[in-house]
Amino acid sequence: MNVVIKPRLPIAVRAIVGAALAVVFLYVIPFVIPNYLVSQFATVLVFAIAIVGINLVTGFGGAITLGHAAFVALGSYTTAILVVRYGWNPYATIPVSAALSWVAGWCLGFPALRLQGLYLALGTLVLSITVPPVLKRFEGFTGGVQGLNVGNPEAPAFLPIDDSQWIYFVSLAVAAVLYVIARRILSGPLRRALVAARDNQLVGAVMGVDRATLTTATFAMSSLYAGVAGSLYAMIVGFVSPDTFNVMMSLSLFVGAVVGGITSLNGAIVGAMFIQFVPVWASDIDVSLGGLVFGCALILTLVAIPAGIGGLSERLFIRARLGWVEGASAKRSVVAPVGSAQNEPA
Amino acid sequence: MTLFASQIVDGLADGAIYASLALALVFSYRSTGIVNFAQGEMAMLSAYLVWQLMAWGLPLIPAVLVSIVVSFIAGTLLYASIVKPLSHASLLTVVSVLIGLYLALNSLAGFIWTYTIKPLPSLFPKAHLQFGSFSVSAETAGIIVVVGLVLLLLYLLFETTKVGLAMRGAASTPDSAVLVGVSVPVMLLIGWGIAAALGALSGILVAPRVFLNPTMMFGVIIYAFAAATLGGFDSIVGAVVGGLLVGVVENLVGTYVPWIGPDLKIIVALVLIFGTLLIKPDGLFGRKKVVRL
Numbered sequence: 273m274n275v276v277i278k279p280r281l282p283i284a285v286r287a288i289v290g291a292a293l294a295v296v297f298l299y300v301i302p303f304v305i306p307n308y309l310v311s312q313f314a315t316v317l318v319f320a321i322a323i324v325g326i327n328l329v330t331g332f333g334g335a336i337t338l339g340h341a342a343f344v345a346l347g348s349y350t351t352a353i354l355v356v357r358y359g360w361n362p363y364a365t366i367p368v369s370a371a372l373s374w375v376a377g378w379c380l381g382f383p384a385l386r387l388q389g390l391y392l393a394l395g396t397l398v399l400s401i402t403v404p405p406v407l408k409r410f411e412g413f414t415g416g417v418q419g420l421n422v423g424n425p426e427a428p429a430f431l432p433i434d435d436s437q438w439i440y441f442v443s444l445a446v447a448a449v450l451y452v453i454a455r456r457i458l459s460g461p462l463r464r465a466l467v468a469a470r471d472n473q474l475v476g477a478v479m480g481v482d483r484a485t486l487t488t489a490t491f492a493m494s495s496l497y498a499g500v501a502g503s504l505y506a507m508i509v510g511f512v513s514p515d516t517f518n519v520m521m522s523l524s525l526f527v528g529a530v531v532g533g534i535t536s537l538n539g540a541i542v543g544a545m546f547i548q549f550v551p552v553w554a555s556d557i558d559v560s561l562g563g564l565v566f567g568c569a570l571i572l573t574l575v576a577i578p579a580g581i582g583g584l585s586e587r588l589f590i591r592a593r594l595g596w597v598e599g600a601s602a603k604r605s606v607v608a609p610v611g612s613a614q615n616e617p618a
Numbered sequence: 619m620t621l622f623a624s625q626i627v628d629g630l631a632d633g634a635i636y637a638s639l640a641l642a643l644v645f646s647y648r649s650t651g652i653v654n655f656a657q658g659e660m661a662m663l664s665a666y667l668v669w670q671l672m673a674w675g676l677p678l679i680p681a682v683l684v685s686i687v688v689s690f691i692a693g694t695l696l697y698a699s700i701v702k703p704l705s706h707a708s709l710l711t712v713v714s715v716l717i718g719l720y721l722a723l724n725s726l727a728g729f730i731w732t733y734t735i736k737p738l739p740s741l742f743p744k745a746h747l748q749f750g751s752f753s754v755s756a757e758t759a760g761i762i763v764v765v766g767l768v769l770l771l772l773y774l775l776f777e778t779t780k781v782g783l784a785m786r787g788a789a790s791t792p793d794s795a796v797l798v799g800v801s802v803p804v805m806l807l808i809g810w811g812i813a814a815a816l817g818a819l820s821g822i823l824v825a826p827r828v829f830l831n832p833t834m835m836f837g838v839i840i841y842a843f844a845a846a847t848l849g850g851f852d853s854i855v856g857a858v859v860g861g862l863l864v865g866v867v868e869n870l871v872g873t874y875v876p877w878i879g880p881d882l883k884i885i886v887a888l889v890l891i892f893g894t895l896l897i898k899p900d901g902l903f904g905r906k907k908v909v910r911l
Contacts, residue, residue, distance in 0.1 A: 336713050387895050389709045390653045392844055395891055397655070401840055402888045404762035409882050522716060531712050560832075567722025570698075573720075574711050 325497030334470030347502025373499025381488030419513030539582015633865020658839030661821030693814025850904020
């Protein structure tokens with residue numbers, strides 16, 4: 273029987289990588305780069321949170337959703353409505369968004385149980401298309417086409433940073449917590465249960481995996497991530513309007529998840545940067561270039577590196593690590609490293 | 619009562635357009651088990667092609683015919699170049715590639731023809747047909763007649779010709795079809811070609827009503843999805859009945875349910891899709907999938 277090795281890089285390498293990341297996220301992004309980019313990077317973090325949610329439900333849960341913007345919208349509007357109509361403190365709305373989107377995700381999890389594969393993709397796509405008209409319809413509550421003015425939260429007076437740096441740090445803190453939670457969820461028995469249920473339902477069931485509970489719970493968790501992302505998004509932009517949460521946002525998040533690596537949590541940040549910056553750069557050249565690049569990137573990623581950018585780099589690390597320590601024989605004994613299982617037929 | 623009757627007729631005309639696009643979805647689904655998310659965008663490109671040919675000086679009818687033929691060829695090329703290599707890929711890969719295709723085609727139209735709307739002349743005169751107190755526009759009647767004729771042609775193709783029989787065989791039991799000498803890949807190729815041609819027809823019928831623009835099929839493909847789901851993704855009859863039903867229901871709900879009104883009609887599609895999938899996942903006319911273990 274093969275032994276599954278949990279490949280880890282040497283402590284020294286991990287420490288260097290960790291320190292480098294800390295410098296980039298805590299110093300370079302908030303303090304070195306031009307100020308207008310800081311809030312764009314805050315948006316990157318928000319997209320990354322939503323993409324981690326897609327990683328959970330699509331990468332590990334095996335349920336393809338093309339409608340994550342619906343939950344982002346739910347989170348955003350929860351924050352906006354509580355702040356604008358009821359005078360809440362914006363930070364206090366985050367748990368409410370989390371709870372509401374968790375419940376909404378749980379509810380969607382039930383149809384998701386019955387809808388297999390393509391049908392679920394179709395259903396969630398249509399769900400996402402329905403969101404802007406519904407938001408416009410209930411004008412008295414949502415502000416209709418005009419949207420709602422949430423305002424940007426101000427940095428506390430005792431800190432020597434400006435508002436965009438402050439909201440960046442808030443997003444970073446939330447993203448870090450959610451990332452660690454996702455890591456915990458995906459290490460250990462729960463990950464194996466998820467992968468078993470995804471790759472072969474029958475075998476999973478025989479092993480005692482309760483697919484119904486697992487699927488609804490994954491859906492709920494993933495929409496919680498999207499909802500929290502939505503709350504932060506409302507604070508960063510300072511404004512919510514129905515057409516922000518159109519189907520293009522859903523599809524962008526999906527593109528980000530695939531390009532970053534559908535089963536790679538680390539890839540989420542790469543995917544988020546891709547969907548934040550590529551359209552901006554592309555539209556400088558031509559309005560339609562962004563969509564063209566998205567479409568081609570999606571197809572090329574799947575043809576060239578199915579594990580995505582994050583999955584590929586993780587695998588290279590594993591390969592390097594195995595090369596150093598275990599020798600050639602160990603390479604064969606790695607059973608399904610992170611991000612490889614999606615290539616196997618379902 | 620006249621309002622009611624005219625809503626029904628308008629609904630049938632909308633429904634005929636949905637039915638032709640839903641049929642396109644059904645054709646690609648039957649032959650390869652893939653829901654072509656990019657079908658609407660392909661139809662949009664076909665409509666643009668008509669506009670381009672007319673800008674180059676071709677009259678309307680020949681331009682439409684050329685566009686439909688080109689769409690057929692494009693459909694077969696799409697199958698051969700992108701869909702066929704995916705036949706053993708995972709679902710995620712298939713969905714991603716089709717979404718990628720959707721995004722790319724949509725932007726391609728914007729890239730070539732810009733995002734400003736363009737008028738496309740209607741195939742039908744601007745006249746009204748009078749039946750007693752009840753009048754119907756020539757366009758509405760024309761759409762119903764054209765789609766009806768196309769359906770008749772398809773029926774004849776499938777029921778009376780050898781190619782039709784071979785296509786049915788290739789779709790239902792590919793393994794046995796091969797044994798009796800049917801070239802399954804060629805039949806699937808033709809299936810995707812017909813799908814693209816039907817999509818082109820729907821695009822050409824829609825464009826004069828909403829003006830040509832890269833997002834014009836957006837409101838149509840959703841109802842076509844609903845129609846195909848309602849009728850059953852593998853049923854040709856289902857797509858037609860589903861399309862007409864969706865068209866009529868959408869119009870009646872938009873007119874008679876003030877709470878929904880014309881802005882929120884899209885919710886009809888959402889409810890129909892989720893409702894069908896939850897209550898009768900195979901649709902009204904679809905065959906139940908049976909898996910042998």
